[in-house]
Amino acid sequence: MTGIEMNNWLQQRAYLTPKRTALIFENQTWTYEQLNDAVRILARTLAAQGFQKGQHIGFLMDNHPNTVMLIHALHYLNVVMVPLNKRLTPKEIDFQLRDADVHLLIVDETHENISNQLKFGEIINIDDLHREEQKDLELEDSIHLDDLHSIIYTSGTTGHPKGVMLTYGNHWWSATGSALNLGLREDDRWLCAVPLFHVSGLSILIRSVIYGITMVLHRGFESEKFVRSVHEDKVTIASVVSVMLSKVLDADTYEPFPSSFRCMLLGGGPAPYPLLKRCETEGIPVFQTYGLSESASQIVTLAPEDSFRKLGSAGKPLFPSQVKVVPTEDRTNDDAGEIFVKGPNVTKGYYKKDQVNDEKIIDGWLSTGDIGYFDEEGFLYVLDRRKDMFVSGGENVYPAEIEACLSGHDAVAEVGVTGVADERWGKVPAAFIVLRDHTDITKKSLIDYCETHLARYKVPKVFQFIDELPRNASNKILRRELIKYLNEGESE
């Protein structure tokens, strides 16, 4: 079969539903027709810079309508986008630009300074672009699902990040797989307070245009603004991680969400029980989800009706996708194994990493590096990154499980867990805790709390209070660096 071709998504949307609202940002709105008109001008301006089909174009930009327009404009030029994480150091950015064979980097005002610190030289400011001439050329009005769409670097808590290659088809199937799971309503509005340079934000942009719904875009996450926007912008769906959701519920502006708010899509690991309980009380339907850059965002989702019955589960796969768990060699006595995913939303591989691809993708099954298990009803439980798991007295210990438990404690704002050497057990869990403001807590009460929720071998033997957790550019905890904080302060 030859690959599937369809009309450019924004073009088709502007034709089918020109008057629907495409984008809300601060006090501005764009219909699909307006957005398309603006994007076509931008695409022609970019074309005047001599862009060629298939070239790789990086961007380092905040969430902003300019970024939305740039992404759509790149579709019209059929170039490959390389979104760069704004938290990266200049050195990391240079690595990714070189690794991804980027031809040109586009930055916004905020990032002009960083760009001065780069070795990479081919940089344009998006604002300068808007002042350029348009080139009178035919835009690419069609999309081929097999074409490469984006290279997105995985955060990689160890080693160099790898560029995940995602095709238009990967994004398409992610969008339709999600619709088959969450449903789709003409009046849906999806709040995007996560970054567009992440697959979480990028996938909202792509879903919106395919569904013909509104993206409500925030420059970044601010809990007060988030709450106001849900009410004022008639948001029906939002993508969050646990820490965002907690802050939303704690926000000064918080008022119960309207009943039209139908889905809080919660990624980034299992939600702590108390958080879920609060959401239930508040009538906020939480869909927990497990996703990867490699699967173009969510691939496993838990419906709200199963939240409590299947506490800690990520749910079941999207309809077009498949998940399996393969026992690992280092497993001890549990049912857990490595999680593999397969489906039309799953990447064909990492850019220029043939050897890794041969090892990690077999017959379409991608090894995720995550450890998990299925219960008897086929619900997936994700335990941890394989690399973060350690063995204590012959038992597998998953730091994420202990973190999820401690996050449920009222005094705990944030927590990271890792294994530390122990003469008797080999390794034992150590918890590094950031306390909530004005809280006082004893180590003993934390131990008591853990003992009521966790098996004894999972209860941390070390508790260390610290001011801030070490995180990478994607805001993930760098567990391997926790060890540095040991003995730094008093462990109560």
Next chain:
Amino acid sequence: MTGIEMNNWLQQRAYLTPKRTALIFENQTWTYEQLNDAVRILARTLAAQGFQKGQHIGFLMDNHPNTVMLIHALHYLNVVMVPLNKRLTPKEIDFQLRDADVHLLIVDETHENISNQLKFGEIINIDDLHREEQKDLELEDSIHLDDLHSIIYTSGTTGHPKGVMLTYGNHWWSATGSALNLGLREDDRWLCAVPLFHVSGLSILIRSVIYGITMVLHRGFESEKFVRSVHEDKVTIASVVSVMLSKVLDADTYEPFPSSFRCMLLGGGPAPYPLLKRCETEGIPVFQTYGLSESASQIVTLAPEDSFRKLGSAGKPLFPSQVKVVPTEDRTNDDAGEIFVKGPNVTKGYYKKDQVNDEKIIDGWLSTGDIGYFDEEGFLYVLDRRKDMFVSGGENVYPAEIEACLSGHDAVAEVGVTGVADERWGKVPAAFIVLRDHTDITKKSLIDYCETHLARYKVPKVFQFIDELPRNASNKILRRELIKYLNEGESE
């Protein structure tokens, strides 16, 4: 790219949402789990008959759970289904079985008699099958979107019918394209009172399992039952043609539909204005649609908010599909041309008709044989079958347009229009009318009615009242046979 593979649809559904209702038929219901269990038994029984992957299996069956189960069982065996129209004559059935290289025909009780009149000998009764042994074999748990799924004969008002080849992918893309247009809700229930041997019914079955919604199946269309079912079975969507919809509104049991009823999907040609007006008054949202067996059902749909603004239009294409109008050689002075369709839901061709395929499908664009035009906003208007169009005094005349007009007259139950020879104009329109019971009407009043709605050259010069319109097995009017009825009765 290698083709896309996914889990067997029913298997995946039974895994993801086992407790949701899959099927309602009369007073029985099946969850997805129950349906899947029953289907797997049937598939193993069929396997015991020696079915082989890729074989062609015909069926001649009423709408019934057995038919639903058979269709799903055929998916598990990866054989190709050839649904046969129950209105066909034995001779026509023999033609299609031979033409489609059918290996075995499965019939139900109702059709056992017809099967005695066939030359074709390999026939099994589905009830006998249920009494057979199961074969202990591995079922095909995966589906390849490029595999051939069904061969569906087009009704063909002239010449031999042709077998449209539809892949799993064609059906998949039809289902997801429809969801992107109509939206999708977890509590959707789709009423199927159209035949499962038609693409209209078959596509409801396939959408239901992909969406995870309920199919409410009727043995056939009965207006009273239809209305009761909408209320009692909590139907939210139904597929109809105009004549069904009229009867529903006229039914003795009719009561206004609940607000949860969100879509009356109306195919089979433009709806008469009075019918649309009645639906508006009754609060029934009508989505008019244009579809073909060749596009695995709908490909162009009109949203209710445009019903009156764009009266007579079929709407705009589904998101993944494309439509164009190509001027025909025989066009005179209008903007109309032949309608071509393209998209992943469109057939790759007719079975064993390479020459026809080469002529009718160019670069993925399928010539539909229908005539239509786009207005300035890109809404498609389907005028008629190209073969039914005729020229009168240099003007193109489309019988369907005149029929749609006359159907709006209170006295007219049904109407067929064709061109008859005329010395002065070449051809002129002749209307063959079935009056409503107990109605009396003069030719003059019909002329007056037409003159207020149609250009003068479209007003029929001949009106003939008849008892019944000639129709083919698919219930389409055989316009070419209308001429036989001329002078048969009095023309007023």
